[in-house]
Amino acid sequence: MAKVKYYYDAETLSYRKIKRKKATTFKYAFVFLLAAALFALLFNFISNQYIDSPKERQLARELQNMQLQYELLNKRMDDAIAALENVEERDNAIYRLYFEANPIPEEQRRAGFGGVNRYKKFEGYDNSQLIAESNKRLDILEKAIVVQSKSLDEIAKLAEDKEKFLEAIPAIQPVRNENLTRMASGYGYRTDPFTKVRKFHFGMDFTAPRGTPVYATGNGIVKRADNSSSGYGKHIRIDHGYGYVSLYAHLYKYNVRVNQRVKRGDIIGYVGSTGRSEAPHLHYEVFKDDERINPINFYYGNLSATEFNELLRKASLENQSLD
Structure with missing residues (x-):
């Protein structure tokens, strides 16, 4: 129950009850509601900027895990490229030399993909460069493997007529x-x-x-x-x-x-x-x-x-x- 407030009336030499005007009450209510709204907006802004929701924390963990997976993928590609380079070196310096076949130029083995931007679909994300670069390296690796496979097929065919040479x-x-x-x-x-x-x-x-x-x-x-x-x-x-x-x-x-x-x-x-x-x-x-x-x-x-x-x-x- 609200407290009743009084004031001293000097003319009547008595205490009179303070009556709050409706306009004043409305003004107080409006100020309170405005302050509450501003506080809510401020709290929401701070929450959005500095406090992650459970959903945001989950997405952040998923993003971190995805970055780790891409880093591991790049490491595995590094190992695969190193192994392939060893085969390519032996192919050019030994096998193709054995059979008097022209070495395969490095530009042909490592050629990219011109024309249409094949990696446009990866643009616009926080880790677009990482994802696009990984896919680009994977495409080049796959092409190099195809080139090397065809080269070994050619060497196998040449070897059929090189029995004495191989001995x-x-x-x-x-x-x-x-x-x-x-x-x-x-x-x-x-x-x-x-x-x-x-x-x-x-x-x-x-x-x-x-x-x-x-x-x-x-x-x-x-x-x-x-x-x-x-x-x-x-x-x-x-x-x-x-x-x-x-x-x-x-x-x-x-x-x-x-x-x-x-x-x-x-x-x-x-x-x-x-x-x-x-x-x-x-x-x-x-x-x-x-x-x-x-x-x-x-x-x-x-x-x-x-x-x-x-x-x-x-x-x-x-x-x-x-x-």
Whole structure:
């Protein structure tokens, strides 16, 4: 119940009840309602700006999860692109070269999609660039896989007429894994064991006990079996034809003679440490058209995928060579 208020009337010398006019009451009511409305608007504004609703928090979590998924997708695409680039490199530098086919230009492998903007539908969102870029990379990756698949189909067709060629090119590891102490050094810059200077190592070093068998890596003719080449000590060179020559250095002794025909897998000599060598090992090189090339790409004939990946890892370590 509202309190009754009085005022003192000096003329009548008495207290009189204060009567509120309707206009005043209406004014107070209007001010109250206006203040309440302004407060409600202010509260709503603050809530919208600074306080997330449950629905907004749910959407924010979903957006965060989507961003994470796209980041993971990009990481997987990075891995796929790296694996594909390895296949492409071997395709251009080895397989297509084997079969005298022109390498596929990088522009053709990585060509984008001109003309119509294929990614317009992704515009207008908070993460439009991330989504569009991921889809673009995926499209280019898919196209590159198609190009590589067609290239391998072409190589397979060429291989049908290249049986002799495939038998001739170096294709196995010259020392068996079970006979290896370790794979000491790969192709690339290494530390010279004698001068301790960093220089380019043109072959691969396989450490094994003295007398371990060394195998011909492909069919061919023995062109040299001597110790008259500086640094190599007792070494053998096999001419495989098609511009390929393999070299086996620091041997203990020979098992072949000059002009002898050999087949892949024949024992041609034994591991030693003759010439410029720090310890018993086989130094192995491959030449194509008188140019040294990385032997790591020539072991598909007797190594599993796991063994090849392990050899690749060891060969990439920049350590000290043994010659």
